[in-house]
Structures are given as C-alpha cells and as structure tokens.
Amino acid sequence: LTLDAPRLVDDYYLNLLDWGSSNVLSIALGNTVYLLNASNGSSSELVTIDEDVGPVTSVSWAPDGQHIAVGLNNSHIQLWDSTNSRLLRTLKRVDRSQVGSLAWNNNILTTGGMDGKIVNNDVRIRSHAIQTYRGHTQEVCGLKWSGSGQQLASGGNDNLLHIWDLSTSSSTPPNPNQYVHRFEDHMAAVKALAWCPFQSNLIASGGGGSDRCIKFGTLTLGLV
DSSP states (O other), X not given: OOOOOTTOOOOTTOBOEEEOTTSEXXXXXXXXXXXXXXXXXXXXXXXXXXXXXXXXXXXEEOTTXXXXXXXXXXXXXXEEETTXXXXXXXXXXXXXOOEEEEEEETTEEEEEETTSEEEEEETTSSSOEEEEEEOOSSOEEEEEEOTTSSEEEEEETTSOEEEEEGGGGGSSSOOTTXXXXXXXXXXXXXXXXXXXXXXXXXXXXXXXXXXXXXXXXETTTEXX
8 A cells, every 4th residue: 555645744843644543544744634544545635724724733543543633833733523524623722832743642632842841631621731741842743652541751852751640740739840750862852652562661762863763761770
C-alpha cells in the first residue's frame, strides 16, 4: 500500500500521521486531514480547515478508533467523529501557540505547544483544561502516555525528556513543575517516544539530527 502525500508540511516538530485502532491512518496535508483505510485501501477527506487557522499541525486517534483530535496552527484543537465526519467540539488554548503534539489517555487529551506548556484536557467537560505541566523551555514535539495511563513522557526541542505522573496533578496545591524524572542525555530535540508494552517502567526515546540516537531507559536507572 503506497500513500501519495503532496503538501505534507516539512516540519520536524509536527505530528501529522497517526494509525488508529480501527486500522485507519490519518494524515494531515496542509489544511486537509485525510483518512486511509488500511484494510481495503479506500481513502476519504475528513476536513479542510480555513486558511486563517491552518495548517493542521497534529492528528491523534482516540483509543476507540472512532474519534480523532486535530491540532491547528492557531492553538485550537478540533475533536471529530470520523464515522460521519462531524465536528464535536473545539478546544481552545489560552495562548496562540501551534499544537504540534497530542496524546490520549482515555478521556484526557494532552496537548503540547511551541510555548513549552503541556495541558491535560478532559474532553467531557466544558472547562476542559484541568492541568498544566511546565518543564520544557522550548516546543514540545513528543508526547506519549504509558500503558497504565499513569505516566506521561514528554520530549522537547530543549533536548529534554520528562516523565510526569498523573497522580501529581491531584496534589494540593498542584505543582505544575513536578515532573518525576528529567533526562538530559539527548543532544537534539526529543520527538520519538514509546513505552514498552510488557515492562511498564521502560521507555525508548529518539533524538533529532544532531543526536541520531535511540536511548532506552527505566524510571529508576535513567537512559542508556
């Protein structure tokens, strides 16, 4: 199966492809999000957004493989029902930072932007921004929740990898800088992140062009 992808934005920090649990690939090409069914090869257009809010800067499927989050250059995030191409709601960040990274954790949609802030959004409620993490000094370009949904890994253009614990968001008072681990081993932006499916505290991280390394680390021993 070959996908022709003209107008794919050439920007390392954006996340423009995501494969959902229903075996459908989403891809953002400029201002348009397309869906490719990997089972039968059929494709369709989900949405073309207006020029003044684009381009699309990130896409991410919810765990159900039906709903999809679309991050935009103007800092907004659209939530779509892919089964009928229906816009469900728009989440608005208070800043004007492009949303380059997205990650789902059940009903929590986590967003990362150029301002270095990470925001947990509960998509079920009106006041959706429920927690903000501040640990990166530059753009957040990678986000990944662990299989348990308790730890969040974040990678940034500041060459840092942070691990956040969901339980710290309920501390009183909450501390937005309370990451549980900070790794400084990469020599370039950290974008690629993957948690081990059978060892919950093991994570792999990949650095950019000045680093070109995949490092494996545990939450107790650090990266190697």
